[in-house]
Amino acid sequence: MSMRIEATVLERDVDVSLEVAAGETVAILGPNGAGKSTVLAAIAGVLRPDSGRATLGDDVLFDLSSAAWRPAHARGVALLAQDPLLFPHLSVVDNVAFGPRSAGRTRSQSRSTAATWLEAVDAADLADRRPSELSGGQAQRIAVARALAAEPRLLMLDEPMAALDITVVPAVRQLLRRVLADRTAVIVTHDVLDALLLADRVVVMEGGRIVEQGPTREVLERPRSAFGASIAGLNLVRGRVDGGAVRTPEGLVVSGLSDEDLAPDATALAVFSPSAVSIFVQRPTGSPRNVIAATVTELEPRGAQVRVRAGAISADVTAPVVAELDLAPGTGVFLAVKASEVAIYGA
Amino acid sequence: MKRLALIVAALLTLAGCSQPDVPERDSDSAPQKTLTVFAAASLQGAFTEIGKRFEDDTHGVKVKFNFAGSADLVAQIEQGAPADVFASADAANMTKAMDADLIGGQAQDFATNTLEIATPPGNPADIESLKDLSDPDVKVVLCASQVPCGAAAAKVEKVTGVDIKPVSEEQSVTDVLGKVISGEADAGLVYVTDVKAAGSKVHGVPFRDAGRVVNTYPVAAVRHAKDESLAAYFVDYLARPDAQSVLAAFGFGKP
Amino acid sequence: MPRWVLLPAALGAAFIVLPLAALATRVEWTHFFALISSDSSQAALWLSLRTSAASTVLCVVLGVPMALVLARTSFRGQSFVRSIVLLPLVLPPVVGGIALLYTFGRKGLLGETIDVLGLQIAFSTTAVVIAQTFVALPFMVVSLEGTLRTAGERYEVVAATLGARPTTVLRRVTLPLVLPGLAAGAVLSFARALGEFGATITFAGSLEGVTRTLPLEIYLQRETDPDAAVALSLLLVVVAVLVIGLVRGARSSAP
Numbered sequence: 001m002s003m004r005i006e007a008t009v010l011e012r013d014v015d016v017s018l019e020v021a022a023g024e025t026v027a028i029l030g031p032n033g034a035g036k037s038t039v040l041a042a043i044a045g046v047l048r049p050d051s052g053r054a055t056l057g058d059d060v061l062f063d064l065s066s067a068a069w070r071p072a073h074a075r076g077v078a079l080l081a082q083d084p085l086l087f088p089h090l091s092v093v094d095n096v097a098f099g100p101r102s103a104g105r106t107r108s109q110s111r112s113t114a115a116t117w118l119e120a121v122d123a124a125d126l127a128d129r130r131p132s133e134l135s136g137g138q139a140q141r142i143a144v145a146r147a148l149a150a151e152p153r154l155l156m157l158d159e160p161m162a163a164l165d166i167t168v169v170p171a172v173r174q175l176l177r178r179v180l181a182d183r184t185a186v187i188v189t190h191d192v193l194d195a196l197l198l199a200d201r202v203v204v205m206e207g208g209r210i211v212e213q214g215p216t217r218e219v220l221e222r223p224r225s226a227f228g229a230s231i232a233g234l235n236l237v238r239g240r241v242d243g244g245a246v247r248t249p250e251g252l253v254v255s256g257l258s259d260e261d262l263a264p265d266a267t268a269l270a271v272f273s274p275s276a277v278s279i280f281v282q283r284p285t286g287s288p289r290n291v292i293a294a295t296v297t298e299l300e301p302r303g304a305q306v307r308v309r310a311g312a313i314s315a316d317v318t319a320p321v322v323a324e325l326d327l328a329p330g331t332g333v334f335l336a337v338k339a340s341e342v343a344i345y346g347a
Numbered sequence: 348m349k350r351l352a353l354i355v356a357a358l359l360t361l362a363g364c365s366q367p368d369v370p371e372r373d374s375d376s377a378p379q380k381t382l383t384v385f386a387a388a389s390l391q392g393a394f395t396e397i398g399k400r401f402e403d404d405t406h407g408v409k410v411k412f413n414f415a416g417s418a419d420l421v422a423q424i425e426q427g428a429p430a431d432v433f434a435s436a437d438a439a440n441m442t443k444a445m446d447a448d449l450i451g452g453q454a455q456d457f458a459t460n461t462l463e464i465a466t467p468p469g470n471p472a473d474i475e476s477l478k479d480l481s482d483p484d485v486k487v488v489l490c491a492s493q494v495p496c497g498a499a500a501a502k503v504e505k506v507t508g509v510d511i512k513p514v515s516e517e518q519s520v521t522d523v524l525g526k527v528i529s530g531e532a533d534a535g536l537v538y539v540t541d542v543k544a545a546g547s548k549v550h551g552v553p554f555r556d557a558g559r560v561v562n563t564y565p566v567a568a569v570r571h572a573k574d575e576s577l578a579a580y581f582v583d584y585l586a587r588p589d590a591q592s593v594l595a596a597f598g599f600g601k602p
Numbered sequence: 603m604p605r606w607v608l609l610p611a612a613l614g615a616a617f618i619v620l621p622l623a624a625l626a627t628r629v630e631w632t633h634f635f636a637l638i639s640s641d642s643s644q645a646a647l648w649l650s651l652r653t654s655a656a657s658t659v660l661c662v663v664l665g666v667p668m669a670l671v672l673a674r675t676s677f678r679g680q681s682f683v684r685s686i687v688l689l690p691l692v693l694p695p696v697v698g699g700i701a702l703l704y705t706f707g708r709k710g711l712l713g714e715t716i717d718v719l720g721l722q723i724a725f726s727t728t729a730v731v732i733a734q735t736f737v738a739l740p741f742m743v744v745s746l747e748g749t750l751r752t753a754g755e756r757y758e759v760v761a762a763t764l765g766a767r768p769t770t771v772l773r774r775v776t777l778p779l780v781l782p783g784l785a786a787g788a789v790l791s792f793a794r795a796l797g798e799f800g801a802t803i804t805f806a807g808s809l810e811g812v813t814r815t816l817p818l819e820i821y822l823q824r825e826t827d828p829d830a831a832v833a834l835s836l837l838l839v840v841v842a843v844l845v846i847g848l849v850r851g852a853r854s855s856a857p
Contacts, residue, residue: 046759072762073771079763085756089778098774102766150764418825486725491808493825514725515807516814518822522803530709531724531807 001153001184005061007042007052014038014049014208020154025185027199027216029192031227035208036188040156043186044079045072056154073102078152082159084143086131092142093118093127099150117145121175137168144172144179155180157187161194170259170343173197192220192234193271197345204228235277235313237270246270246344254290256342269345276341277315279308280334281325290342292335296327310335381409382577383429385420387436387495387564389460389520392544393597394434397590401581408577416519417495424449424569431572432581434564436460437495441565451570451578456602457585458564458594460538462499464552465527465545472533477503477554480511480534488523488532491516495562496523500536502560511536524549538562540598563602622839629836630829637833645811646819647837653727653815654795657734661791664735665742666784670772672743673750691740698736699804706732706805729806730813734795741790749783750776789849793842816841 003020014035020026028036041047043054045061048069054061056076062069078099086095096114097107105113118124121141131139140160147155160176161169173194180187180198187198195202195216202219204212204227212225219228220236239248241262245255246269254270262268278284284291294310299322301307306322308315313335327333382401386394391414398410413420413430417440424430425447433450434457435441441454466474472485480487489511490497497516504511514532517523523535528548542551566585568578584590591601630637637643672684690698704710706723716723723729753776761775762768777784799817806813808822816838823831 044759044763046762071768072759073765073767075763076765077763079760081756081760083756085760087757087761087775087779089781098761098766099764101774102761102764102770146764152763416825422824422828488725488807491822491825493822493827513809515809517808518803518818522808525804526807529703529707531703531707 001057003043003054003056003154003184003186005039005043005052005054007039007049007054009035009038009042009047009208010050012038012208016205016208016210018203018210020184020186022184023182024201025180025183025187025199026201026203027195028186028188028203028205029190029195029227030205034205034227036205037158038208039205040079040158040186040188043075043154044077044156045070045075046079076151076153078147078150078155080143080147080155080157080160082163084131084136084139086134086139086142086146088131090131091127092123092129092131092134095131095142096146096149098146103150113149114145117149118142120148120179121145135168136164137172140164140172141175144175148179153184155183155185157185157189159188159190162190174259193343196220196234196236196269196271235270235272235274237312239268239270241266241268241344241346244339244344252292254292254337254342255339256344257340258344260344260346262344262346266346270342271345272337272342274307274314274316276337277313278336279315279317279321279325279327280336281331283334284336289336289338294333294335296329296331296333298329299327308333379407379409380574380577381411382431382574382581383411383413384432384434384581385413385415385424385428385430385569386432386434387417387420388414389436389538389540390414390434390564393458393540393594393599396593396597397585400589400593401584404584405577405580410581418443421447421449429573430569431574431578432566433569434566434585436564437498437562438565439495439498441567444567449570450567451572451575452568452582454565454567455582455586456563456565457582457590459600459602460540460562460564460598461557461600462496462503462536462554462560463539463542463557464554465524465535465537465542465549466533466552467527467530468547468550470550470552471530474534474552476552477507477509477556480536481509483512486514486531486533487511488515488517488526488535489513490520490523490536491518494519496520496537499538499560499562503536503556506559507556538598543598561600564599625832625835625839628832630833633829634833634836637827637830638837640830642810642814642819643830643834643837646814646816646834647841649727649730649811649814650796650816650838651841653730653734654792656731657738657795658788658792660731660735661739661742661795662784662788665739665787665791666746666777668739668743669746669750669787670776673747674755687743688740690737691744695737695798695800695802696804699733699801702729702733702736702801702805725807725809725813727812730802730815733801733805734798737798737801738791738794741794742787745787745790746780746783749780749786753779785849789846792845796838796842796845 002022006017008015012035016039018039030036038047042049049064051064053063060068061075093111093114096117097110100110100113115124118127121144123138123141123145126134126138126142134142161172164172176198187194189195199216202213202216203210204225206225206227212219212228237246237248237252237254239246241264242253245253247253256270292313294313296308296310298309299306304318305316306319308317308327310333315335394412398412402408402410417435417437420433421440421444424433424444433444444450464474466472479485489500492498492501515526520537520541523537524541524545526532527535542549566582568575568582572578668687705712706716707713708724757775757779758771761771797817802815803818808814808818816834820831820834823834
């Protein structure tokens with residue numbers, strides 16, 4: 001079910017044209033106030049743009065040139081927000097059954113649908129709880145189940161993990177990965193990892209306009225917009241699973257942590273931030289960490305920090321460190337990163 | 348100088364100061380006296396006029412009035428309100444005051460009042476007699492039997508044998524008149540004096556047996572009045588031709 | 603909070619509790635049950651409970667949509683409309699009664715229409731319910747609008763994107779969420795209707811079993827039987843406390 005929107009919202013200075021192919025997940029990245037949530041609101045039917053047109057499959061969601069407007073409840077577009085917003089007066093199972101009930105299903109039919117979806121998000125045991133008795137991560141799982149139980153033709157997620165405790169983010173991200181596969185979806189996020197792991201395509205918004213879009217890896221590796229550049233640069237090492245590590249065809253081995261059960265030899269991605277990388281001139285000894293020998297190729301000052309590129313890996317260090325180690329293009333260095341700072345995902 | 352004194356007096360009055368120290372116009376060196384009269388609400392028009400004449404006659408006595416329902420007045424005096432004279436709209440409330448030991452001296456009847464039918468202007472329901480009020484299609488409002496005008500109405504029904512089924516039994520004459528003036532009710536039974544006071548807003552229909560139920564207004568000095576002789580003087584004053592002519596002008600009968 | 607706040611707070615509490623306590627001390631306990639179980643008292647109490655319940659239902663039926671419109675829409679002149687809706691809160695009830703008279707009365711704005719429909723509002727129990735609803739409705743609107751605004755629209759948006767039609771959203775999300783505000787509004791409305799006096803006596807009249815509610819009965823009993831008035835006053839206080847207490851209890855025991 002493909003989605004297409006062209007819309008202008010004068011009050012928020014938003015003017016976008018966006019397309020999502022059937023079964024595709026598009027991530028919208030961008031700084032605060034870029035107009036990402038406004039786009040979602042217009043698609044959901046919660047906000048009325050000043051002009052434009054949107055379609056979902058063969059249905060016209062709105063066409064303001066002819067004043068056509070399909071109300072939110074008739075769009076088949078579910079919106080999952082930062083807060084789970086579970087109805088506090090309903091039990092978990094009744095929250096999930098809300099969509100089917102609204103679609104006219106009987107109480108028992110709706111409940112059994114709800115049970116299926118609770119099972120799918122690994123929350124069947126929470127069915128009889130009240131939302132007030134749930135943790136943040138549990139509540140967001142239920143919210144996912146509730147959105148899916150409504151059988152939306154388009155699923156939209158507005159920073160679904162921004163309000164979660166950092167410790168439960170990986171598990172919820174795993175769940176979303178499962179849920180979004182082959183589903184037409186739009187996810188608004190701040191986090192590059194979300195874009196990388198959940199989206200097929202990335203759209204970068206700045207100042208109410210789409211400034212860049214393309215396949216996720218392409219945008220992250222060769223950003224053309226300022227925001228794309230600021231979030232890109234995450235270290236990605238692609239290879240095959242080897243124990244608790246990823247082994248590249250070139251023989252580089254990076255150990256890390258994973259929440260998934262990864263089959264040996266499966267394709268996987270080791271991801272870590274440049275700020276987690278330390279630089280040494282002599283091979284460090286002792287503590288258990290990944291050490292990679294490399295040659296400095298580029299120094300890029302970024303405010304108080306300097307981004308040191310050494311082949312495919314980047315490290316962020318302070319200027320005094322650069323001076324002390326006398327780093328320059330051509331210097332041979334050892335890059336070290338703790339295994340606990342590396343996340344491994346199946347790819 | 349005189350003018351200045353007047354201005355000062357006015358200012359003092361405005362400022363809420365008591366006035367006894369301000370010299371009298373007639374250079375009478377006696378301090379000004381105040382007489383407080385608690386009187387039934389139906390007496391408001393007549394007593395305001397009588398009060399003026401009394402002030403003129405007594406050279407500077409100031410008469411203050413408190414008009415309310417007779418039962419309210421008894422309750423107020425009982426709670427220690429500063430009354431010198433109590434004029435009741437019926438004997439029952441005067442008896443109540445006497446039983447409560449609130450009255451000094453004798454009560455004297457100074458006026459009477461009888462009932463009259465009041466209808467909206469133009470008399471839309473064509474009320475001509477008391478008997479017309481028993482027609483179930485006629486909306487009649489009476490005073491509740493707990494208040495003097497209602498007690499009088501009940502007596503009228505008893506002596507004439509006319510059975511009135513009111514749509515409402517109001518708290519006071521004012522409430523009965525309100526319903527009649529607004530046209531909600533076709534007729535009400537109130538005092539002759541009330542019909543007179545309402546002027547053109549209501550139409551009065553006298554009825555034959557009205558004279559058989561006469562309501563008497565007694566007046567008495569209150570025990571512990573500030574100036575008992577002045578209070579007694581006011582009580583006597585009401586019997587004088589001067590006061591009686593004012594009462595007659597407002598529709599009251601002689602005792 | 604500074605500690606000195608406790609002193610004026612305690613004074614304020616005493617200011618409310620003391621008169622109620624004083625009322626209790628004046629009750630003739632030996633005759634209390636005889637006084638409150640007289641036919642007229644029973645009729646007044648039963649009428650008050652019935653009419654207040656009916657007004658509360660009307661307040662819910664009319665007040666919930668009004669609160670929704672005020673809280674969930676914006677239109678030109680909305681704050682003006684809100685002020686008008688809240689006017690009965692500050693209006694003397696007597697003024698409300700007069701206004702109702704000129705609206706629903708025989709000679710009123712809608713009088714002829716009502717007449718054509720064959721309805722009789724004046725001097726009927728319906729008039730009492732109308733008067734009570736008029737003064738109580740703003741309590742429902744104020745209470746509920748506040749709760750609606752606090753609750754916000756986020757849950758309603760979620761419900762809509764899950765496919766719920768506006769009526770379903772109202773029934774299954776909005777109303778359950780604001781139930782505490784709705785209950786508070788209903789209790790306030792009931793209590794206000796129970797205490798309503800001025801608009802009722804002006805608009806509906808006073809007839810035992812038909813329009814004479816408990817407050818009117820108390821006011822009338824004061825004329826002849828102050829003991830009965832005090833006993834009934836206490837009864838009214840007890841009923842009001844019971845109503846508020848019951849609802850509080852029901853709310854705090856709810857999950």
